[in-house]
Amino acid sequence: MRTRTAIVAAAVVLAGSCGGEPPAGPPFRTDNTVQMLMANMLDPAADLLWDAVGTILDENGETYWEPETEEDWLQVKLGAVALAEAANLLIMEGRARDQDQWVSMSQDMADAAMLAFDAAAAEDPDRIFDLGEVVYETCNNCHTLYWVDDADRGRAIEPGT
Numbered sequence: 001m002r003t004r005t006a007i008v009a010a011a012v013v014l015a016g017s018c019g020g021e022p023p024a025g026p027p028f029r030t031d032n033t034v035q036m037l038m039a040n041m042l043d044p045a046a047d048l049l050w051d052a053v054g055t056i057l058d059e060n061g062e063t064y065w066e067p068e069t070e071e072d073w074l075q076v077k078l079g080a081v082a083l084a085e086a087a088n089l090l091i092m093e094g095r096a097r098d099q100d101q102w103v104s105m106s107q108d109m110a111d112a113a114m115l116a117f118d119a120a121a122a123e124d125p126d127r128i129f130d131l132g133e134v135v136y137e138t139c140n141n142c143h144t145l146y147w148v149d150d151a152d153r154g155r156a157i158e159p160g161t
């Protein structure tokens with residue numbers, strides 16, 4: 001009986017120190033590139049915010065639109081939550097260009113997107129319009145640093161190069 005207890009204790013110690021490797025974590029897949037996410041997730045999601053409220057001036061005069069139905073507001077909320085969660089996708093290992101400004105700029109985008117979510121929950125079109133600008137600034141801040149200009153489109157730069 002005494003021996004058996006000793007063996008069990010030894011097995012527990014062994015299991016606890018298995019290889020000394022950190023736990024692997026969930027099997028995240030990051031084979032969609034940053035560019036894929038930008039073109040197919042962030043950009044369409046941002047459009048749901050930017051196109052939700054607006055005014056056009058043409059020969060018919062001024063046309064103003066804003067979300068009207070529950071469905072319309074749900075689209076705005078979809079855009080906001082998709083952007084907020086996209087920030088998590090951008091800072092994943094394999095996508096993050098660094099652990100500094102890339103991360104804080106992604107989080108700024110998430111913060112702005114969640115303010116837009118709150119505005120959509122409150123069905124406040126003026127605030128959605130204003131926050132569209134705030135969200136745009138967060139996209140632009142990152143593009144200024146990591147995606148230089150038209151000549152360099154498609155070629156993401158490392159900071160400091």
Ligand code: HEC
Pocket residue numbers: 034035038039042043046083090102103105106109135136138139140142143146147153154155156157
């Ligand atoms: C954390 C940094 C970061 C943030 C935040 C960010 N982007 Fe980007 N974006 C990039 C980088 C880097 C590229 C260049 C990707 C490449 O070519 O590898 C890019 C490229 C793009 C492209 C071009 C994709 C293509 O087809 O080449 C679009 C469109 C775009 N971003 C939209 C947005 C929008 C809209 C937002 C905000 C809602 C946003 N991005 C926020 C880093 C960011």
